[in-house]
Amino acid sequence: MNILQALFFPPEQPGGVSSMVPYIQERFNRMGWNMELFSLPKRIRGKGQGKVVFDTFDASAYEGTPIVDKYLQTYLDYVWWTSMRIKKKYDLIHAHHPIAALVMKQLFPDTPVLLTIHSSYERELILNGRIAPDGAEQQFLTAIYGELETKMDRILTVSDSFRSYLAPHMRDASAIHVIPNGFDEKRFKPIHHENEVPQLITVCRLVPAKGLDILLHACALLKRRGYTFVLHIIGDGPMRKELEQLAIELDLYDEIIFYGYMLHPEEFMPFFDIFVLPSRAEAFGSVFAEAALCWLALVGTDVGGIAEQIENEVNGLLVTPEDPEALSAALEKLVSDPTYRYNMARAAWSKAKNVYSLQRVISQLKDIYKLYRTEGAES
Structure with missing residues (x-):
């Protein structure tokens, strides 16, 4: 199988994604699976052009706030960078950020795209005093969850409690698969x-x-x-x-x-x-x-x-x-x-x-990835 792990920024910072995904890649490659990492370089700013259109809500209704405008521009930048850099097909794309997931599905609609939601951007912004509860920014960011539910082939997250957090923003949060993080x-x-x-x-x-x-x-x-x-x-x-x-x-x-x-x-x-x-x-x-x-x-x-x-x-x-x-x-x-x-x-x-062993994560992901294996792909 040819699998792409689509991150947001490069895995340089401490935290769940950086502490796990590069090691997942190493283990899968060692097993004979072809797995690559992809991310948006931090220097890419303001390159994408056009308008972001979602199927489940009108993003333009939330434009005009710095958080929303930056989010939409980053989405366009990810489209620009991905279109320029990815020229091959993958059997499966596993994204680790909503922007990466939605862009990948937009550009490669026939490829299964899985998403692990690792954290809540809107909750972080509220706790850090950057946005007000129930304001336009929170409404926009929580509306993204409904878009993801519509577009993704499968959604995963890292804890039962976070699945419960997502439940009010989705039609069927019980379909979200929980795989706690694992560590080498x-x-x-x-x-x-x-x-x-x-x-x-x-x-x-x-x-x-x-x-x-x-x-x-x-x-x-x-x-x-x-x-x-x-x-x-x-x-x-x-x-x-x-x-x-x-x-x-x-x-x-x-x-x-x-x-x-x-x-x-x-x-x-x-x-x-x-x-x-x-x-x-x-x-x-x-x-x-x-x-x-x-x-x-x-x-x-x-x-x-x-x-x-x-x-x-x-x-x-x-x-x-x-x-x-x-x-x-x-x-x-x-x-x-x-x-x-x-x-x-x-x-x-x-x-x-x-x-929280990495081997447990590898085993669980392998079972999920196999569900999307195409005929002739490596097992």
């Missing part, structure tokens, strides 16, 4: 170590949706109770200066290290003790599984895919979002008791190894 264990090399001072780490974009303001307030409470620790923040984003200033105001600057963007944080994580990320929403939360595979104890919020990965006090700790007191209490349990921390970390590793 060879990338993760846990290290036996004992840190005299507990080392906390978080890895994310520095945006409001990730709840790092809550984390800093929780750490301030932890410090006031007399606990010593270091918090390592890996990632960059528009909130960095604000978070640095908040650390100073909370008398935490000596306890926090801001690293900025890092391409392979999994190479760094095994040296730490506790992974914590109090997200306000998360479709899956790949970084939790990655941290678990590095033998870190997990602390997360009871939202989305995080709650599907963590069973509270079994393989990690779950707290309600927006609650610094609860988060601080959870961190205190792990900081104050090395044995408890060790047991949580090993339980997290065991579940991640058994449930």
